[in-house]
Amino acid sequence: xxxxxTLHDALRGRSIGAGxxxxxxxxxxxxxxxxxxxxxxxxxASTFLFLVALINLxxxxxxxxxxxxxxxRSALPEAPGDRTRISLLVPARHEEEVxxxxxxxxxxxxxxxxxxxxxxxxxxxxxxRVAREAVDRLGSRFQVVVDHSPVKNKPLALxxxxxxxxxDLVGVFDAEDDVHPELLGHVVTAFADPEVGVVQGPVQLINxxxxxxxxxxxxxxxxxxxxxxxxxxxxxxxxxxxxTVFLRRSLLVESGGWDTxxxxxxxxxGVRLSSDGTxxxxxxxxxLATREEAPVTVGxxxxxxxxxxxxxxxxYRKGVWRRLPLRQRTLARLILTMPVLxxxxxxxxxxxxxxxxxxxxxxxxxxYTFLPLAVLLVTAVVQTIGLVEFARVYERELHWHQIVLxxxxxxxxxxxxxxxxxxxxxxxxxxxxxxEKTAHVDAHRLTTA
Amino acid sequence: xxxxxxxxxxxxxxxxxxxxxxxxATALLDxxxxxxxxxxxxxxxxxxxxxxxxNGMDHNPARGDDEGTYVAQAWAVNQGxxxxxTYWYDHPPVGWIQLAAYDRVTGAFADSDTAVxxxxxAMLVVKLATMVALYVLARRLRLSPVSAGLxxxxxxxxxxxxxxxxxxxxxNIAVLWLAISxxxxxxxxxxxxxxxxxxxxxxIAVLTKETTLLVAPFLGWLAWRHLPAPTRLxxxxxxxxxxxxxxxxxxxxxxxxxELIPGDGHVSLLGAVHWQLVARESSGNxxxxxxxxxxxxxxxxxxxxxxxxxxxxxxxxxxLIPRVRPLAACLAFHLVLPLRGGYLPVPxxxxxxxxxxxxxxxxxxxxxRRIDLDELRAVGxxxxxxxxxxxxxxxxxxxxxxxxxxxIEAVAAVGLALVLAFVIxxxxxxxxxxxxxxxxxxxxxxxxxxDWLEANVDPTASVVVEDTIWLDLVHAGxxxxxxxxxxxxxxxxxxxxxxDNVDYVVLHNYLAEEARPILADILDHSxxxxxxxxxxxxxxxxxxxx
Numbered sequence: 001x002x003x004x005x006t007l008h009d010a011l012r013g014r015s016i017g018a019g020x021x022x023x024x025x026x027x028x029x030x031x032x033x034x035x036x037x038x039x040x041x042x043x044x045a046s047t048f049l050f051l052v053a054l055i056n057l058x059x060x061x062x063x064x065x066x067x068x069x070x071x072x073r074s075a076l077p078e079a080p081g082d083r084t085r086i087s088l089l090v091p092a093r094h095e096e097e098v099x100x101x102x103x104x105x106x107x108x109x110x111x112x113x114x115x116x117x118x119x120x121x122x123x124x125x126x127x128x129r130v131a132r133e134a135v136d137r138l139g140s141r142f143q144v145v146v147d148h149s150p151v152k153n154k155p156l157a158l159x160x161x162x163x164x165x166x167x168d169l170v171g172v173f174d175a176e177d178d179v180h181p182e183l184l185g186h187v188v189t190a191f192a193d194p195e196v197g198v199v200q201g202p203v204q205l206i207n208x209x210x211x212x213x214x215x216x217x218x219x220x221x222x223x224x225x226x227x228x229x230x231x232x233x234x235x236x237x238x239x240x241x242x243x244t245v246f247l248r249r250s251l252l253v254e255s256g257g258w259d260t261x262x263x264x265x266x267x268x269x270g271v272r273l274s275s276d277g278t279x280x281x282x283x284x285x286x287x288l289a290t291r292e293e294a295p296v297t298v299g300x301x302x303x304x305x306x307x308x309x310x311x312x313x314x315x316y317r318k319g320v321w322r323r324l325p326l327r328q329r330t331l332a333r334l335i336l337t338m339p340v341l342x343x344x345x346x347x348x349x350x351x352x353x354x355x356x357x358x359x360x361x362x363x364x365x366x367x368y369t370f371l372p373l374a375v376l377l378v379t380a381v382v383q384t385i386g387l388v389e390f391a392r393v394y395e396r397e398l399h400w401h402q403i404v405l406x407x408x409x410x411x412x413x414x415x416x417x418x419x420x421x422x423x424x425x426x427x428x429x430x431x432x433x434x435x436e437k438t439a440h441v442d443a444h445r446l447t448t449a
Numbered sequence: 450x451x452x453x454x455x456x457x458x459x460x461x462x463x464x465x466x467x468x469x470x471x472x473x474a475t476a477l478l479d480x481x482x483x484x485x486x487x488x489x490x491x492x493x494x495x496x497x498x499x500x501x502x503x504n505g506m507d508h509n510p511a512r513g514d515d516e517g518t519y520v521a522q523a524w525a526v527n528q529g530x531x532x533x534x535t536y537w538y539d540h541p542p543v544g545w546i547q548l549a550a551y552d553r554v555t556g557a558f559a560d561s562d563t564a565v566x567x568x569x570x571a572m573l574v575v576k577l578a579t580m581v582a583l584y585v586l587a588r589r590l591r592l593s594p595v596s597a598g599l600x601x602x603x604x605x606x607x608x609x610x611x612x613x614x615x616x617x618x619x620x621n622i623a624v625l626w627l628a629i630s631x632x633x634x635x636x637x638x639x640x641x642x643x644x645x646x647x648x649x650x651x652x653i654a655v656l657t658k659e660t661t662l663l664v665a666p667f668l669g670w671l672a673w674r675h676l677p678a679p680t681r682l683x684x685x686x687x688x689x690x691x692x693x694x695x696x697x698x699x700x701x702x703x704x705x706x707x708e709l710i711p712g713d714g715h716v717s718l719l720g721a722v723h724w725q726l727v728a729r730e731s732s733g734n735x736x737x738x739x740x741x742x743x744x745x746x747x748x749x750x751x752x753x754x755x756x757x758x759x760x761x762x763x764x765x766x767x768x769l770i771p772r773v774r775p776l777a778a779c780l781a782f783h784l785v786l787p788l789r790g791g792y793l794p795v796p797x798x799x800x801x802x803x804x805x806x807x808x809x810x811x812x813x814x815x816x817x818r819r820i821d822l823d824e825l826r827a828v829g830x831x832x833x834x835x836x837x838x839x840x841x842x843x844x845x846x847x848x849x850x851x852x853x854x855x856x857i858e859a860v861a862a863v864g865l866a867l868v869l870a871f872v873i874x875x876x877x878x879x880x881x882x883x884x885x886x887x888x889x890x891x892x893x894x895x896x897x898x899x900d901w902l903e904a905n906v907d908p909t910a911s912v913v914v915e916d917t918i919w920l921d922l923v924h925a926g927x928x929x930x931x932x933x934x935x936x937x938x939x940x941x942x943x944x945x946x947x948x949d950n951v952d953y954v955v956l957h958n959y960l961a962e963e964a965r966p967i968l969a970d971i972l973d974h975s976x977x978x979x980x981x982x983x984x985x986x987x988x989x990x991x992x993x994x995x
Contacts, residue, residue: 065642067679
């Protein structure tokens, strides 16, 4: 799958390495024969899998890697900032079920100088009605904006909403978000540092017990906002999250707002701002986390995940990140291709182990093919600890059989991810960039109420 | 007088060097400057230890059968096999794989006087590396540079240590990995990276010599102490899993070779483990004179009574020092373990030597730390006062002695120092200076036989020998198939040896006396043509009569 992309890049003369790799295998078969080529391929593939798994493990362990990392991630900004006006964008589409509760929750913010812009499509009267009722109830700080563009997607809605913002800071929430009432105060304080251009707040999926795969989805968020993002922010390259993200309005307007072509406008914006050297501050406090629900059906999950994957591929191909210095550029390449690399891993790994054991390669190569599997085992253990910590920190009930289920469903979940990545690549190659929206059933509220 | 600078202290304070974080060379120079005392102590120790260790190491102690086996197995690794005979999971192969790597790089087995001497060369390198790791460990446990130096000196210069560290024991290699992992988990910054690295090193130690698995709980305890509470659980779990997974590579190897479970016609890992743990003959009670265990114990004790006795005694005060407690507990556990009976391997002491040295040095360090030099001088005045007054009961307390307790500790510290000076040093000088550790006499028997064989026997001949010279004969042109390790004559069904196809036998006389049936049959059809060495080191050459 990456082959398609790297070949594509190689043809454009961008990646000599990929081009060399493409001719290396036939050359090897020609010069050292089939059997030794197989051994060589196994060794190279296992090294690749090992590195992918290791990098991923290192990222999810970042918060525990040093005591400093651990204390720094939950440090809150200290000096209180000026009373800056903050505008919140809440795009909603076919969300009449959840929108009212979300807006009421936002109204509970203890930060006074706030305005809320709810963006509704002109073809969605149901949601519009719910939004207008709520806004009438909640007062003048809330307003509804109708997006009349013929095509509907989130970045278009955000750009429309941005026109109506008056605050120095702009934040984004999704229609189903459960926002902590003290969040904005801390966010504004973080912006007291003039260097800070973006603040990414914590987001956490809550419904680990809705379905077997939601546990994994919840864990991804747990490690992403609790650990990985902090590593990326330190390294100076960070794809932003889709909500609970706050930016200086001037910065947003200067850089042209959200990319309306991109399926993950959040990631693309983060990449674009990182590439301009914008400093991103990541806030992490479990109690401040915006609570969300994970998709509860496999179909919804696949749709959402392949949209994300495709968005990452789009961002990779757009290539804004290529102007970064080598270190960040490498990290950018890794972060943007990681979903596809991991998906590829899942297909390649069983193949290498099988060929390593059953093929006629030397014993040492057979042993070596197990190395990536070893890292996955460590990852499984880390996920177990993570799940226990998630349940403790977010006060969720956790049964031992849920832990067992999580461990044994790592492989099926990996297969889902692989399928989603495969689907994303196919869609991208076909040029199909239609927006597939995720449906929300309010599972995070039903279960936490 | 007023010409002196007002804050005269500033004259003594060294000028603070601006640190350039970007300049690698400057940072390195700065590091050298800050670590100069440590580096100086370590450099001197390495030099002195290398000298005493290397001088005479080729033939002292006498080359052993096991040493030859490991060297031959390392040679076999470089030929693409795990052993020169059927590999039967006696030990995990990682130890001699490392020896093989050393030989591959240096060619030591063929270039040295004998193959075992080549292996011993690798042991010297291993020892020097272990010394560095041990020093770092001691410093990280907050021993002063001098005390850390004492630990390393005891570890490297004790005649007991030199005797065992010269020989090609897998335990020596394992101790290196153990020392590295102990030093890594004592990282004072509590980072996860070093702990994970330590867990890999520990796994390598276990795969080098499986007995080091006994250290695991104490290593974990030490790591736990050095990890800060918020990251402790995660780091501990990741490290434990990593270690376990690397070690599980060994059974995985057995599975891939189809040799995990015992079965007809092949060796197996579980079969070997059963033999090691259950079926192996006990060495008897270590306190009963005449048992094998007692002989082993007395060998250790006689090699260096000072270190064995004082180190063992030091375990109790060492247990009272929190930062050393995990290692003291490890030592205590290893000291108590042989009391239960069972099989006591000769190289068991190897893992104890660094622990004995470290605990002894830590206790000395703690004693000296509790008293400052003024107190020590006060004690000196007090003793002189008593002696001058010649009235031990009535004399007034000496000026300057504030607490009686300090006096007692000072006396203990001085006493310990005196014991070190009068017990350890004289014994060491006897072995080091008088040449007990330089003499090639212990090895004369096997060296004589080896020379005789290479001079008088045609390399096409079939010879049964001890593994000690197996690889040397192969290097001398004998065919690997026709140089037969005496041990395999009776125990490996794949080896077909008897009076009709063997030409010569080279064996220690005491081994000939306890020969198993087939070997005994060969010897019955042979006559002794030459004998070398004396006493227990007596080796004979038999020629088979046809």
